[in-house]
Amino acid sequence: MKFLASIWLTLILLTIAAALLLYSRMVDETVSGKLIAMPLVGLCLNLMVAIVYNRKLRTQGGLLVFHLALAAVAGLAAFGQLSAVxxxxxxxxxxxxxxxxxxxxxxxxxxxxxxxxxxxxxxxxxxxxxxxxxxxxxxxxxxxxxxxxxxxxxxxxxxxxxxxxxxxxxxxxxxxxxxxxxxxxxxxxxxxxxxxxxxxxxxxxxxxxxxxxxxxxxxxxxxxxxxxxxxxxxxxxxxxxxxxxxxxxxxxxxxxxxxxxxxxxxxxxxxxxxxxxxxxxxxxYNPAMSWILAASLVAVCGLGWHCFLKIRSTPWDAAQYSLKSSLENPLNR
Amino acid sequence: MLTEFYFFYFSTGFYLLATLGAIGTAKYGKPGWKPVLFFLGFALAGNTLSLTLRWVRQGHGPYVDFWEVISSGVWGYHLAIIIACLMVERIRPILAVVLPILSVMVIWNLVVEPRDALVAITFDTIWLPVHVIVGKIFIGCVVIASSISLIILMRQYGERQELADNAALYFPTMPATGALDELSARFMLVGFVFQTLMLIVGAIWAQDAWGRYWAWDPLETWSFLTWICVIFYMHLRYIQHSLPVINACLILLTFVLAFLTFYGVPFFSYAAHQGAV
Incomplete structure (x- = not known):
């Protein structure tokens, strides 16, 4: 179940979706929308499971909104593949x-x-x-x-x-x-x-x-x-x-x-x-597109809010930051 | 010669002077970072005037002809660098790294022939300048993060080669590598927000212009790949707590992807959304 929530699965699904899209654009335009919709549904599930499994995603409001909106974009894109003309x-x-x-x-x-x-x-x-x-x-x-x-x-x-x-x-x-x-x-x-x-x-x-x-x-x-x-x-x-x-x-x-x-x-x-x-x-014709746009705007608002909070916590010109990755690395001195 | 080109050559001269000044300051301590920033300020003023005069004369922004696309790119990247150096004084030595790289673009701008191009009918929308502006902010942030990343990599290289007692031999007056890593991540975060906005605004423009928000044309596909690259960096950096050197490499990869998307894809794409050309 943990694999379903991993970023690696996200990459695999994105690669499959990209490969199918490229194939449909460059080789065979008749590739079924259903086939392309499958990895998109997978991405939607992957993001939902990640939200359930990852506490950090649930406890940080901006990140939660961002990932929920991205899941919605993936789901709607799958619907769009099936309904677009x-x-x-x-x-x-x-x-x-x-x-x-x-x-x-x-x-x-x-x-x-x-x-x-x-x-x-x-x-x-x-x-x-x-x-x-x-x-x-x-x-x-x-x-x-x-x-x-x-x-x-x-x-x-x-x-x-x-x-x-x-x-x-x-x-x-x-x-x-x-x-x-x-x-x-x-x-x-x-x-x-x-x-x-x-x-x-x-x-x-x-x-x-x-x-x-x-x-x-x-x-x-x-x-x-x-x-x-x-x-x-x-x-x-x-x-x-x-x-x-x-x-x-x-x-x-x-x-x-x-x-x-x-x-x-x-x-x-x-x-x-x-x-x-x-x-x-x-x-x-794509009945999903307006909803994808709305979900994308929600995503960028969530992301912007998260980034604002993260950046506001320490001043730009501070040389020492209390971030884990900065302190735990042997290169940081 | 049109007045806009006098200002263009004026700005080119000052950009190159600022580059020499930055190298001199990093190596010999002279003329100092403040004069370099002044040179950059003059260059930017000249560049702004040149672009403004061209905009007024042609009636459209600098996003149609390739010459003006490069010129506005040069303008945006230098503006981002100046703002960053004013905000965080201790990173001013990045000028010695980034200005020589940007000089290549300044010289590229000199050899490309400017043409008066008509703006396409589908480019006649308010969403296009908005798309271009947020895109420039994004790539400006990536340029700054990349410059910082280069310094992280140079320090790493110095340590590997045992050229020094410590890794901070390269740019010793700059913050520690961990702090540089955090700074570059901040610029990438801000850039990421604007990159996401750029994609959304671009989609709105595409809907207005061609009846679809997204159609996976080459430029859209490469922009999306760049976005995925930034997401991958964010997850490695904030969830896997990756090493600064890995983060730096991913930031540079993002820069390469973004740069190729802006200036490379239009050379081999004949889709409606041709970007720079």
Missing amino acids: IASIELTEGSEFDPNQITVMNGSLNRDTLHRIRFIQGPFSINYKPGMTRRETYSTVKIQGPDGKWDEQIVGDHYPLIINGYRFYTTSNKGFATLLSYTDKAGQISTGSVHFPGYPLNEAVQANSWTAPDTAKTVALWLELSAPIYTEDAQWQFSVPKDASLVVTVDDVRTTLLPGQVMPIGGGTLRYGELRAWMGYGIY
Whole structure:
């Protein structure tokens, strides 16, 4: 039982937690949160047992508060590992948030709450300084209030959209999306958008592929911009070019479409509606984090109080101190 | 040349003069610790003016461009040393140990090219300067504790090599090794409180900036490792009653970890939280 209270066990558990975290960050992102939560639960128990076994920890108020708060931080961090969601999504201007489109998800609890989120991506602007330095992002989103009315909100890199505890932040990832409509043989119309790689980062590779709903035919799409939308040595603003054309390659035959134009594919027709922009969002959710912060603040208060009492007991400029370790060592003379 | 650089070169000159003065005082007793502290005072005044003018001109604190990060580091460490030497007169000889080491940083500052950098959008928060200030207090405390630790190790070395009749040959006017060990522990205690605060304030900033309090990016991970190192030192020092020489080694390890976290990690990390770069 004494081993459960030892600082060596703390070190072992911390090492295991660190190794798992590093592995999950650098090798395999799909490492289960449950696995990482285990050493954290162990740390919480280790600290609790240490408080029970170590009289010094119980009799010194500041130290007791510090260790109790640390135990709480470890326990809450374990809960956070199980419940946190870190994800990303690309949203086309005018489209509604669809949780099924989310990628890179962590956490194993509370995913269902994402399905209750509703908002529509509106237009956005991004300012650039000379030297391609990205500055402010102003992304408009429309949120439906409880009265059914749609309200607008501006979201930025550090002005998140917060819904049900989920925080949506704009990222540097954004680009162009073509709005396509496909009419099949039966006259059924399917509409959707195809996103091209982030712009201007992937300016040279503005290409993607698309498969017609009723055939297995995959067509190659290439977005042809007449000129870059940026000026490298001047201020500029991200905008959607009006004259971009879509090059569609089917069976090695290239067709160039302008907005509004159609072409036959298989038995149906493809219509290039218009070019829009898409915005990439980072999504974060961790119900434990506010509590971890509160516990950390309590910990630092306890620690500060303990240190204050300890330091106040003897003046700084006293050369002789009555501390055990100072007197018991042969080197101290 | 901008006025801020005149003050920078002025301060650099006085920092180096103070270093020479400290070595001279330790070896020959001249010019004395008071003149050395005066030199440091002039240097610090010049450094303060240089940083202030730059802050006003650029509209952001000295935590964006690497040159200004080093310059503000030099400022913070010297300020911590001056305060410690004014508070505890008998530890003034640590100046002869710490100033030559800090001189490396002063010279490093001379060879790094200053750039006018734009502050990132996510750096536009009150929590960042608070995070930087408490971080500087932490590392300032560690610098003082490390200087004292170096003297403990030098005394130990002297005894091992039988270079002297007693271990206090090195810096004989300074307190006994046990008292130095206690002093360094005090600075580490104060530093530990501010280090914990630095991590918490940093987490609040991260939440404000990127939507998460903590994400184990390289800088966060190394800061946490440094925190663990201090905790390990505290437990060995206060529970296991470890020898001063072991305590000194752990304090120096903390300094190395903290220094690498502040100035090393940003060179190989491309995460959002890039620290100095």
